Amino acid sequence: MISCNLIVIRTNKLHEQAQFYTALGFEFEYHQHGNGPMHYASKGTTPTLEIYPLLKSQTIPDASTRLGFSVENPDIIVQSILSLGGNLVTPGADTPWGYTAVIADLDGRKIELVKSTSSAFK
Numbered sequence: 001m002i003s004c005n006l007i008v009i010r011t012n013k014l015h016e017q018a019q020f021y022t023a024l025g026f027e028f029e030y031h032q033h034g035n036g037p038m039h040y041a042s043k044g045t046t047p048t049l050e051i052y053p054l055l056k057s058q059t060i061p062d063a064s065t066r067l068g069f070s071v072e073n074p075d076i077i078v079q080s081i082l083s084l085g086g087n088l089v090t091p092g093a094d095t096p097w098g099y100t101a102v103i104a105d106l107d108g109r110k111i112e113l114v115k116s117t118s119s120a121f122k
Helices: 014-024 074-083
Strands: 006-011 028-031 039-042 048-053 066-071 087-095 098-104 110-115
Touching: 006 014, 014 028, 014 039, 014 048, 014 074, 074 087, 074 098, 074 110
Parallel strands: 006 048, 066 110
Antiparallel strands: 028 039, 039 048, 087 098, 098 110
């Protein structure tokens, strides 16, 4: 069995992206490991989402990464995200994978928000 325990994204909008992903439901700590860069790391979630500044060799963030999260109410989250400058890619609709909306973060990464079928959200 395999499961994901860490996602790292890099951005030149560190604090703004932390605010954006907080609207998705993540809670972050701002810290560093040793001599590494200051960054945000989510707490209390699996996988851990870390938001790092761009590497010195990077001039723009990678927008080709696509993420997906199960959430309680995609439509409410979409409205919060739009107020923070995020973009709606695909409005919420029933799909073979469940009710899904697709948004883009501040760097253009697409994020699928799938309505959770977990009993914790019923």
